[in-house]
Amino acid sequence: NAGVMQNPRHLVRRRGQEARLRCSPMKGHSHVYWYRQLPEEGLKFMVYLQKENIIDESGMPKERFSAEFPKEGPSILRIQQVVRGDSAAYFCASSPLESGANVLTFGAGSRLTVL
Amino acid sequence: AQTVTQSQPEMSVQEAETVTLSCTYDTSESDYYLFWYKQPPSRQMILVIRQEAYKQQNATENRFSVNFQKAAKSFSLKISDSQLGDAAMYFCAYSRETSGSRLTFGEGTQLTVNP
Numbered sequence: 023n024a025g026v027m028q029n030p031r032h033l034v035r036r037r038g039q040e041a042r043l044r045c046s047p048m049k050g051h052s053h054v055y056w057y058r059q060l061p062e063e064g065l066k067f068m069v070y071l072q073k074e075n076i077i078d079e080s081g082m083p084k085e086r087f088s089a090e091f092p093k094e095g096p097s098i099l100r101i102q103q104v105v106r107g108d109s110a111a112y113f114c115a116s117s118p119l120e121s122g123a124n125v126l127t128f129g130a131g132s133r134l135t136v137l
Numbered sequence: 138a139q140t141v142t143q144s145q146p147e148m149s150v151q152e153a154e155t156v157t158l159s160c161t162y163d164t165s166e167s168d169y170y171l172f173w174y175k176q177p178p179s180r181q182m183i184l185v186i187r188q189e190a191y192k193q194q195n196a197t198e199n200r201f202s203v204n205f206q207k208a209a210k211s212f213s214l215k216i217s218d219s220q221l222g223d224a225a226m227y228f229c230a231y232s233r234e235t236s237g238s239r240l241t242f243g244e245g246t247q248l249t250v251n252p
Binding site: 055057063066070078111113115126128131 | 172174181182183187239241242244245
């Protein structure tokens with residue numbers, strides 16, 4: 023059981039470019055969450071997805087950010103026209119069920135640096 | 138909206154001693170879950186301990202235990218016999234029963250363990 027796999031671990035982009043972050047949940051997990059951690063801060067919820075459905079995107083900026091979790095393949099967090107303020111660590115987590123009782127398993131994170 | 142507050146940005150403890158990290162939260166829910174996560178320099182988020190709000194008994198995991206005071210909305214973490222490997226950022230987190238495991242995190246407490 024490989025755990026939650028995120029790639030790339032480190033990504034450098036220039037302002038205006040696009041960033042794509044990928045997350046493969048643990049085997050058997052169909053719920054995926056994305057969190058953002060700005061420097062010196064805690065993690066902030068961005069979006070919660072199930073296969074082919076966005077359940078809650080209340081934490082995601084309305085512009086430039088999008089997420090998907092297709093029927094096949096990893097979940098993708100996409101940031102268009104990146105700005106310096108997007109520099110952060112982006113964590114993906116997965117769980118097998120919807121209940122808040124479930125413990126999330128986190129990936130190792132993807133660190134985005136915008137030059 | 139739920140909030141989680143960690144009032145200690147930094148704490149230090151001598152190896153083999155005991156340290157307590159504080160966390161308070163605000164919610165109008167009666168059923169919820171509380172967590173402590175550890176983030177070492179590798180940045181991997183690791184679950185330390187979990188508490189169900191409906192349980193009066195405080196959770197314990199080896200050297201880690203919590204003091205859960207529901208009426209006071211307080212959830213502190215006690216680390217006994219501190220080890221050098223305990224040095225990390227510690228995050229308190231809250232999840233509603235019906236929130237699909239969406240976590241609200243505090244800002245974190247950086248724990249230093251002195252040899």
